[in-house]
Amino acid sequence: MSSDASKDEILSSEEIEALVERASEPGFDDGEFRAHDFSGGQALSMSKWTELSQLVEKHAEALQGMLSSEFGVPVTVESRKRTFGVTDTLLIEFPERLCLISTPTEPFQSEVHLLLPGELLTELVNHYFGGGSLPAPSMPKRVTPSEQRIGERVSKIFFRAMSEIWSDRLPVSFGDLFIDITPDRFSMLPRAQGFAVITFQLAIGDKDNYLIRLLVPFDALESHEESLMPRDKIETSMESFSAWEPEMRAALPDVTIEVRGELCELKATLRTLLQMQIGTIIPISEPTELELFLGPDSVAVGRYGAFDGFKAMQFTKFREHKS
Numbered sequence: 001m002s003s004d005a006s007k008d009e010i011l012s013s014e015e016i017e018a019l020v021e022r023a024s025e026p027g028f029d030d031g032e033f034r035a036h037d038f039s040g041g042q043a044l045s046m047s048k049w050t051e052l053s054q055l056v057e058k059h060a061e062a063l064q065g066m067l068s069s070e071f072g073v074p075v076t077v078e079s080r081k082r083t084f085g086v087t088d089t090l091l092i093e094f095p096e097r098l099c100l101i102s103t104p105t106e107p108f109q110s111e112v113h114l115l116l117p118g119e120l121l122t123e124l125v126n127h128y129f130g131g132g133s134l135p136a137p138s139m140p141k142r143v144t145p146s147e148q149r150i151g152e153r154v155s156k157i158f159f160r161a162m163s164e165i166w167s168d169r170l171p172v173s174f175g176d177l178f179i180d181i182t183p184d185r186f187s188m189l190p191r192a193q194g195f196a197v198i199t200f201q202l203a204i205g206d207k208d209n210y211l212i213r214l215l216v217p218f219d220a221l222e223s224h225e226e227s228l229m230p231r232d233k234i235e236t237s238m239e240s241f242s243a244w245e246p247e248m249r250a251a252l253p254d255v256t257i258e259v260r261g262e263l264c265e266l267k268a269t270l271r272t273l274l275q276m277q278i279g280t281i282i283p284i285s286e287p288t289e290l291e292l293f294l295g296p297d298s299v300a301v302g303r304y305g306a307f308d309g310f311k312a313m314q315f316t317k318f319r320e321h322k323s
Contacts, residue, residue, distance in 0.1 A: 042084040042194060042218055049228035051169050056082070060200055062161040070157060073127045073205055080199040080211070084218060088191045094183050095119075099143050099151030102185055103159065104175035108220035111178075113186060113195075114155050120202060120210035121147035124154070127204065143181040152179055158212075170227040186215075194218035259299070261313060262291045289316075 046052075056079045064077040085093075094100075097118025105112045125146050143151065159174045166172050178185065198214040221228075264284050290313045292300040302313040 042196075045222060045225070046082055046084065046196060049225060050230050052082070052228040053079075055166050055169060055228075056198055056200075059162055059165045062165055063158065063200065066157050066161055067154070067202075070153065071124055071127055071204075076203040078201045080201055082199070083197045085195055085197050085215075086191070087186070087189045087193045087195070090195060090197070090215065091183055091187055094186075096141060097143055098181065098183065099148055100180045100183060100186060101151065101155040102178045102180070103155075105216075106173045107171070107224065108217060110217045110220050112217070113215040114158055115213040115215065116151050116154060117210055117212070118143045118147065119208075120204075120212065121150050121154075123204050123210070124150050148179060148181055152177065154212075155179070158214075162214075170224055196221050257294065260293050262293060263287055263304075 060077040060079045064075055067075040067077065094115065095117045099116040099118065099121055101114040101116070102111045103114075104110070121143060125144075128150065155177060163172055163174065180186075194217070195215040196218050198216065200212050200214075202210045202212060204210070264287055266282065266284070287304045290302050290304045291298050292302065292313070292315075298319050300315050300319065301317040302315045305312055305314060307314075
């Protein structure tokens with residue numbers, strides 16, 4: 001291949017776009033290449049968090065009652081399948097009109113984000129001001145101040161219910177609410193940051209269903225996965241430990257460890273230490289007391305003496321150690 005030819009484009013931008021569109025079609029498989037789901041590992045982890053499923057279902061049930069009471073209209077809330085997504089992909093899926101509530105959350109030590117679609121807030125505002133019998137009006141591209149205030153009320157109810165329900169397995173607490181009507185705050189996060197997407201479907205009266213999404217940093221949730229695993233697995237692990245604990249205790253006395261006795265302690269200047277060489281003699285007084293160490297810890301004190309022709313130590317006191 002000539003140097004000139006090597007500089008030519010292999011594919012034009014139009015050809016690349018056509019290939020991308022073709023590969024993104026559902027079920028694409030030409031016998032040689034197929035799409036790969038790089039989120040498979042996270043999805044597998046989330047499938048094991050069966051306790052999270054129960055928490056989310058109870059959360060949905062609590063939301064249903066609290067929202068119905070708050071807005072004076074029957075609200076149905078159901079949990080949907082949890083998924084995994086990264087910042088870039090999630091931003092593409094954000095609705096054009098939205099209210100995004102972010103709040104620092106413990107014990108995650110990071111922010112979680114509640115995504116409310118503008119259409120849901122329009123419907124709630126319509127009911128709140130007595131227009132529930134009429135179709136919700138068409139609104140401009142951005143959420144209005146009234147809808148933003150309703151979004152804040154919904155978020156407070158959502159997080160209060162979450163705090164009460166999740167405390168059974170994973171106590172959570174929330175800080176200040178940062179309420180945005182654009183995705184700008186979320187778009188500043190690392191592009192590849194992963195999130196567990198917990199979705200709820202709301203139906204207001206007999207109107208259309210709306211989806212709200214809770215976005216929890218995946219790594220933060222994964223670090224507490226023990227709280228989201230079935231209790232019986234944890235109990236089984238404890239039972240298996242109790243089964244071999246007696247044997248382990250029986251074997252422990254035969255384990256070899258290193259102990260040392262400290263005969264004396266001297267203080268010297270740095271000049272003295274630097275002048276030391278082979279043959280240097282350091283005079284020490286015969287001790288009246290010795291200390292016995294196990295690793296860095298002092299375990300016993302005793303008298304210094306002799307026994308059967310050997311230098312010896314007679315225990316006089318054992319140290320007490322906190323467990």
